[in-house]
Amino acid sequence: MxxxxxxxxxxxxxxxxxxxxxxxxxxxxxxxxxxxxxxxxxxxxxxxxxxxxxxxxxxxxxxxxxxxxxxxxxxxxxxxxxxxxFREFDRVGVAGTALRETVMVPEAERRTFSGYRRADGKVGTRNYIGIITSVNCSATAAQQIAMRVEMSGILDDYPNVDGVMALTHDTGCGTGGAGNYGFGILRRTLHGYASHPNFGAVIAVGLGCEVNQIRDMTQSWKNVPSDRKVSSMTIQALGGTRATVEEGIRRVTALLPEVNEVEREPVPVSELVLAMECGGSDAFSGITANPALGAAADILIRHGGTAVFGETTEIYGAEHLLTSRAVSDEVADKLNERIRWWEDHVTADGTSINNNPSPGNKAGGLTTILEKSLGAAAKGGSTNLVDVVEYAEPVTAKGLVFMDTPGYDPVNATGLVAGGAQVLAFTTGRGSAFGCKPAPSFKLATNTPLYERMTEDMDINCGSVVDGEKTIEQMGEEIFEFIIRIASGEKTKSEELGYGDNEFVPWQLSTVV
The missing domain is CATH 2.30.130.110 (Archaeosine Trna-guanine Transglycosylase; Chain: A, domain 4)
Structure with a gap:
């Protein structure tokens, strides 16, 4: 036998x-x-x-x-x-009980990448011009501005400009105003993108009568780099859609020479904020790709960098493992408070956190949210949890950070990028298709059959671990080296395929009236 x-x-x-x-x-x-x-x-x-x-x-x-x-x-x-x-059960993680000493790489030996240094000191991995919308009503105009510039061929003359992208969404009109929690999230997200180091210039486009007024929105944008060109306009003030698109094209065309002037230069990898996400998970996610990504995050952190991950509903049942690695009671309390918020949120909505995993997750071998969460938490590697931030809040701490986000991939990634992540690593066992401009996104396949079936979409095969060809540590080193190449300008599979224009999805919590 x-x-x-x-x-x-x-x-x-x-x-x-x-x-x-x-x-x-x-x-x-x-x-x-x-x-x-x-x-x-x-x-x-x-x-x-x-x-x-x-x-x-x-x-x-x-x-x-x-x-x-x-x-x-x-x-x-x-x-x-x-x-x-799935059933609820008691689980407690006491802050500091699983702390580990992080042995930092000596500063003289730390790796570098080639990035765009901005006036505020932050470093971009890409150099886009962004068309930010205040409301869904201006989405079409913003998309036409970006599309017409991209299709004109003019970008061929500006090799340091990665493209023009429209950041559109379906809210901003009848949402609750100042003081409303959901409205604050929308404003915070838009601010995070306006100040993101992967943009060289930003144009804000509104309709004119929305709650999320262009003037108020742009005046609230603090900490935008002094070299960041920011302008705004509204469709109603310009006399209609056609005039707005033509004005937008004129402004982008005028910006291109200046945005193109910035050049890549060697910068330490400590300037990187790596976003980590898993989607379309299977049973191998928690065995291969997620722990390998966690190993890469550990390496980045030892070089002085930052790794951030979210999807609060997908660490549910594993949160005690993270709180035990929290550097303080305050950090642990922040995470526990967000867990309690989600418990109340789903109860009020008449649903259950265990509605996740999805049918695809279950077909891949994941049975409950507890099992999925334990695998998802492996992205956090082994270093200490230094901070917990709310959705789209700036990530300022060095080390491992957790952001409170939903499990829906585009909403999660939007929050992480708004927080400052310049690169996103996406693990998948079923074959998720995804991109998140302006931050390059790369895919980690959890198993070899998936990698071989979707080679054009997958960047790295972590199935080598379960195949016995590589250890988690070796896979982590490979991912770390890939991050450096991507941050320095090498295109990912999702970029080659054109993903990223439709994945800007701010978390909606406002009441629409």
Whole structure:
């Protein structure tokens, strides 16, 4: 009989389940000298029970609880949604109990990349002109300005300009005004993009009668670099859409020579803020790509840089592992407060946090939000949690930072970029298609079949880990080196494919009236 250990993965001693490397056929196998019968085929990446699990007993993977048995699960059975469910349980992480000393790379030995130094000292990895909209009503005009400039061929004369992009959204009109939490998020997000180092110039376009008034919005933009050209206009004041588009094209054309003057120069990687995201996850996300990305984040942090991740609903059930790494009670309390906010939020909405994972996640072997979160939290690597910020707030601390965001990929990425991230790493096990201009986004495939099937979309194959070709540490080094190349101007697959124009999606929490 075949040894089950050669066909599956055990993540921690004492786990109740193993992860199937490839589809496991029904039949008899050996495990630790005993015979184990698999009564039905188990798909690749799914869980096989390795001991009897009593009804209502917790089920362990990663050495943590991922769910509870709805009936007795015998050794060899497939453990998934048909016999495992989400339940709340007590979990406490005490700040500082899992702190680790971060051994910093000596400053003289720290790596550099080639970036655009701005007047405020921040460094861009790209050099775009942005057309920011105050309201959905000005979205078409902004898109036409960007599209007509891009299609004109004039950008060929300005090699240091990466492009012109429209930042459109579907709110800003009848939303609550000053003092409203959701309105504040919208304003904060737009401000984050206006001051982002990946923009060389910004034009704000409004309609004229919206709550989110152009004059008020732009006057609230603090800390915009002194060399950042910012202008604004409204469709109503200019006499209509056609006049607005023509004026926008004229302004962009006038800006191009000056924006093109900036050149890349060597800067330390400590200037980088790396955003980390996982989407279209599968069971291998928490085994290959996410921990490998966490290893790369650890390296960046040791070089003085910053790594930030979010998706609060996708660290739910693993938050105690992060709070135990918090550098202070204040940081731990911030994270716990955001967890409580989400619990209240979904209850008021009549839903459950366990509505995530998605059908695709479940098809990939993830059963509950607890299991998904434990894998997602692996993106945080092993360094200490130095800060927790709200959605689209500026990320100013050096080290590992958590941002409170929803799990929806475009909304999460928009918040991270608004916070200052100049590069985004996106892990996926199902094959997410994504980009997030003005920050270059690169894809990390969790398994080799996905990488081979979607090579044109995937930048790095982390399936090499489960294939036994590379360790997590080696994969982390490869990702770190790739980050440096991307930050220095090398295009990602998503950039080559043109992704990023439709993924600016601010988090909407305002009441629309």
């Amino acid at each position: 075949t040894d089950l250990a050669s066909l599956s993965l055990s993540l921690r001693d004492g786990d109740d389940v193993r992860i199937v490397r490839d589809s496991l056929a029904a039949g008899a196998y050996t495990l630790d000298g005993a015979t184990l019968t698999v009564p039905a085929d188990i798909p690749r990446g799914h869980k096989v029970a390795v001991r009897r699990i009593e009804q209502d007993a917790p089920i362990h993977k990663y050495g943590q609880v991922i769910g509870f048995a709805t009936r007795v699960i015998e050794p060899g059975e497939h453990a998934h949604v048909h016999n495992v469910e």
